[in-house]
Every structure is written in C-alpha cells, then in structure tokens.
Amino acid sequence: MSAVLEDLEAPFGHNHGPMLTGNFAPITDEEILEDLPVEGKIPTDLNGVYLRNGPNPRFEPKGFHHYFDGDGMLHAGQFRNGAFTYRNKWIRTEGWNRNDQTGEESFWGVMVSVKDSKDMPMNDVSNTDVIGHGGKAVTSWYLAGVPYIIDPMTLETVRAAPEYVSGPGKGMSAHFKVDEHTGELLFFDYFTKKPHMSYGVVSADGKLTHHVPIDLPGDRLMHDMGVTEHYSILHDVPVYHDEEALKAGRHKIRFDASLPIRFGVIPRYGASDSIRWFEFSSCFLYHVVNCWEEGDEVVMVACRYMPAKHDDGSIDEERTAKMIGGLEMDARLWRYRMNLKTGEGREECLNPDYNVEFPGYNSALTGRHTKWAYLIDHDPKILRWTGIRKFNTDTGESVGEWSDDHEHCWYSEPWFAPADNATAEDHGYVVAFCWNDKTRVQELQVFDARDIGAGPVARIKFPHRIPPGFHACWMKPDQIDSWN
Numbered sequence: 001m002s003a004v005l006e007d008l009e010a011p012f013g014h015n016h017g018p019m020l021t022g023n024f025a026p027i028t029d030e031e032i033l034e035d036l037p038v039e040g041k042i043p044t045d046l047n048g049v050y051l052r053n054g055p056n057p058r059f060e061p062k063g064f065h066h067y068f069d070g071d072g073m074l075h076a077g078q079f080r081n082g083a084f085t086y087r088n089k090w091i092r093t094e095g096w097n098r099n100d101q102t103g104e105e106s107f108w109g110v111m112v113s114v115k116d117s118k119d120m121p122m123n124d125v126s127n128t129d130v131i132g133h134g135g136k137a138v139t140s141w142y143l144a145g146v147p148y149i150i151d152p153m154t155l156e157t158v159r160a161a162p163e164y165v166s167g168p169g170k171g172m173s174a175h176f177k178v179d180e181h182t183g184e185l186l187f188f189d190y191f192t193k194k195p196h197m198s199y200g201v202v203s204a205d206g207k208l209t210h211h212v213p214i215d216l217p218g219d220r221l222m223h224d225m226g227v228t229e230h231y232s233i234l235h236d237v238p239v240y241h242d243e244e245a246l247k248a249g250r251h252k253i254r255f256d257a258s259l260p261i262r263f264g265v266i267p268r269y270g271a272s273d274s275i276r277w278f279e280f281s282s283c284f285l286y287h288v289v290n291c292w293e294e295g296d297e298v299v300m301v302a303c304r305y306m307p308a309k310h311d312d313g314s315i316d317e318e319r320t321a322k323m324i325g326g327l328e329m330d331a332r333l334w335r336y337r338m339n340l341k342t343g344e345g346r347e348e349c350l351n352p353d354y355n356v357e358f359p360g361y362n363s364a365l366t367g368r369h370t371k372w373a374y375l376i377d378h379d380p381k382i383l384r385w386t387g388i389r390k391f392n393t394d395t396g397e398s399v400g401e402w403s404d405d406h407e408h409c410w411y412s413e414p415w416f417a418p419a420d421n422a423t424a425e426d427h428g429y430v431v432a433f434c435w436n437d438k439t440r441v442q443e444l445q446v447f448d449a450r451d452i453g454a455g456p457v458a459r460i461k462f463p464h465r466i467p468p469g470f471h472a473c474w475m476k477p478d479q480i481d482s483w484n
Contacts, residue, residue: 012060054469069109072127092157095123135481144171226291257315278345296341304334350396400452
C-alpha cells in the first residue's frame with residue numbers, strides 16, 4: 001500500500017500553501033494493484049486503458065507551491081476481458097532525473113519564477129495532458145514544453161520527443177489534438193517574443209511535417225485549440241503576462257476586457273498568412289470540447305470562462321485574472337460558429353445553468369460532429385470536481401448526471417471508452433476516479449455512457465486515496481503498440 005500524506009498539514013515539514021495539503025497531498029510510491037474489490041461488475045466489452053495525468057511533487061518545493069507545479073505522475077486503469085489492473089508512475093522528465101540524482105528539488109515554481117528564467121529555472125514537468133498517438137501515449141506541460149513518449153501499459157517513460165517541435169519556443173502546448181482518422185497530431189506553441197505563436201503537425205509515425213509562425217498582436221496565454229477534418233482553430237485570448245512582473249522574473253497575468261477573444265481558422269497544412277481570424281465577446285477559454293465543419297461554417301463547442309463582474313455589470317478585470325490564475329472555474333457550455341464564406345462569427349450559450357469544465361467525448365470523432373459530451377460539475381472556489389454530467393452538444397441539454405455526494409466527492413476528468421463493436425457514438429462507458437473525503441473511499445467508477453444517471457455499473461475499490469489531477473484520455477487496444 002502506498003504511503004499517503006493526506007492527514008498532514010505540511011507534508012514536507014514547512015508550509016508551502018494549501019495545494020500540498022489535505023486531498024491535494026502527494027503520494028510517495030509507485031505501485032501495481034490487481035484483484036481489487038469491485039462493487040457491481042466490470043463489463044467484459046470494456047477493453048483499453050484509462051490514463052490520467054497530474055502533479056505529484058516528489059521533493060519539498062522551493063517557496064510557495066501552486067497546483068500547476070509538481071512532477072507529472074500518470075495513473076492508469078487497464079481493463080482487459082473483465083479484469084482490472086492499476087498502475088501509477090512518475091514521468092521521467094529531464095528535470096525529474098536531475099532531482100533524482102541530487103535528492104532534492106532543483107527547480108522553482110510558477111509563484112516565484114517564469115518559464116525562461118536562468119536564475120530560478122522552472123521544471124518542464126509534463127504534468128498536464130496525456131493523449132494516445134502513434135501507438136504510445138504523449139504527455140505535455142501547461143506552459144508548453146517538450147512532449148514525452150510513454151508506454152501506456154507499463155507507464156515507462158520511453159523518451160523525450162524534441163523532434164516533435166521546433167521554432168522560437170521549441171515547445172508544444174498543454175493541449176494538442178490527435179485526429180484518429182489520419183493519426184496526425186496537431187499542436188501550437190506560445191512564447192513571449194514575436195511572433196508569439198507557432199502551429200505544427202506531426203505525422204502518425206512521429207515526424208514534424210508542418211510548422212509555421214503565427215503572428216499575434218502581443219504576448220498571450222492561451223491554453224487549448226480545436227481541429228476539424230480540414231482546419232485547426234487557434235486561440236488569441238485577452239490574457240497575457242503583466243509586463244513589469246515579467247521583467248522582474250515573476251509570473252502574473254492580466255485580463256484585458258477591451259480585447260475580444262479571437263479564433264483563427266487555418267487549413268491543416270496552411271501557410272501563416274492563410275489564417276482567418278474571427279472576433280467574439282471578451283473572455284478566457286481553458287478547454288474545447290470538440291470542433292467540426294457544417295457547410296461553410298467551422299463549429300467549436302467549448303467551456304467559456306465567464307468573466308467576473310462589478311455591481312454595474314462591467315467586467316472586473318483584476319478579479320477575472322485572479323480567478324483564471326487560481327483555477328476558480330465559472331464556465332458555461334458555449335458554441336462558436338465561424339463562417340468561412342461570409343467572414344461572420346456567431347456565438348451562443350448552450351446551457352446557462354451549469355458550471356462545467358474538463359470535457360470528454362468519443363475521441364474517435366475528434367474533428368467530426370459529436371452529439372454527446374461528458375463534463376464535470378465544478379466547485380467554483382477550489383479545484384474540485386463534484387460530479388459527472390452528460391450533455392447534448394446540439395441542444396445544450398443536460399441529459400444525465402451523477403454524483404455520490406456533491407459536498408464531498410472529488411472526480412477526475414471523465415473519458416468515454418467505446419464498447420467492443422460499438423454501434424453508436426455513445427455505445428460504451430465513461431470512466432473516472434472518485435475520492436470521497438467524508439467516507440474516505442477511493443474508487444474508479446465505470447458508467448454506462450447511455451445512462452449516466454443510473455450511476456456506476458462498476459465501482460473498483462482502492463486501498464488509498466489517489467490525488468486529484470488534470471487531464472485524462474482513453475486508449476483502445478488498437479491504439480496501443482504493447483497491448484498484446
């Protein structure tokens with residue numbers, strides 16, 4: 001059983017802030033668990049691997065700790081013919097290996113330094129996203145770093161993949177997309193120097209086949225992108241570094257309500273000057289659900305970050321920036337339409353009632369129309385996900401939801417896992433970790449994707465807590481080189 005630090009107020013002996021204590025406290029061991037107790041029954045037509053990435057610091061941090069900091073650790077649930085195996089393992093980044101040699105933390109965090117600092121270097125911890133590509137898993141860092149290639153079965157770090165990236169920033173964004181029809185990986189990079197952004201395509205066999213600079217008006221802090229069958233959608237957000245803080249080597253963000261949010265539609269292999277920009281109401285956007293083409297329009301469904309407001313209804317820029325930086329989520333399901341023929345852009349709120357984020361969907365349809373999405377209900381004051389909700393992305397209707405206990409549950413990002421020989425978009429399962437801080441029970445829950453409201457069809461019981469994290473994915477057997 002793993003050593004868990006959940007009951008210690010300061011697990012490293014000093015107070016480094018609340019994001020290292022209680023339910024956020026890291027675990028200290030890597031392990032393999034089999035033959036775990038199951039309430040219900042694991043479906044025999046559920047085969048593949050659920051992977052979830054997130055921060056899990058190994059050594060005492062230098063200074064105040066932000067949740068964005070911390071060595072990346074993967075947690076995996078492998079399903080095979082009704083049997084289940086759990087693994088967890090740190091991602092062996094260059095920084096992790098250096099710390100392993102010194103026996104202490106060698107790097108600084110986002111609260112006290114910036115990405116490019118030479119005096120107080122930050123660690124590319126690859127702790128943010130994970131997606132299947134080319135028979136392996138690929139992990140990323142939210143500030144745009146070097147991707148790492150992982151064996152999704154053993155969780156061994158195969159290697160860093162600097163050949164995936166090039167250009168001024170030499171990095172890959174936290175969120176990249178994989179078109180499962182072509183096997184291509186599409187990504188962007190962003191950086192403080194001109195042109196401030198680049199865009200690239202990596203082939204199914206891991207070759208960088210396209211890479212172009214994207215000119216932006218200035219330094220920007222975008223987080224996600226979208227893809228369709230023929231286009232990529234890049235984001236220009238009204239969020240950027242505070243100039244004086246950046247000069248002083250500190251990470252502080254500004255939100256500028258006078259700027260619109262812009263989405264740039266570029267052909268998959270388009271030149272820099274082929275991008276077409278569409279302007280929409282000022283906001284931030286963390287995560288895209290999915291995108292597709294409808295006639296002359298490119299459609300993007302996303303979670304729009306709702307800016308904080310003053311009493312008079314105007315946007316509170318300072319408060320909005322603090323919310324974004326502190327991951328205080330207030331987001332609504334939103335649809336954007338960009339007409340490539342007329343140049344018109346339209347936006348609409350699909351559902352005003354629910355604060356939802358961290359979306360999953362049937363990833364076999366990335367870049368194609370998806371009717372169904374699976375999101376989490378978000379606690380607006382803390383990085384805690386209280387339940388799972390299924391949405392109709394055409395109508396915005398919430399068609400099913402589940403939580404064991406909204407007051408005490410901590411869910412992970414849910415992902416759709418298709419049933420063997422699936423016959424419909426939602427024929428399959430939704431998989432997510434769930435920790436209940438009242439009953440102190442950790443589970444991996446499996447839902448019938450067609451009936452989320454019926455509750456889990458299987459609850460796999462763990463002997464200890466799994467810390468919360470960021471993003472997840474599902475990899476099918478035919479996506480995994482090492483499955484057999």
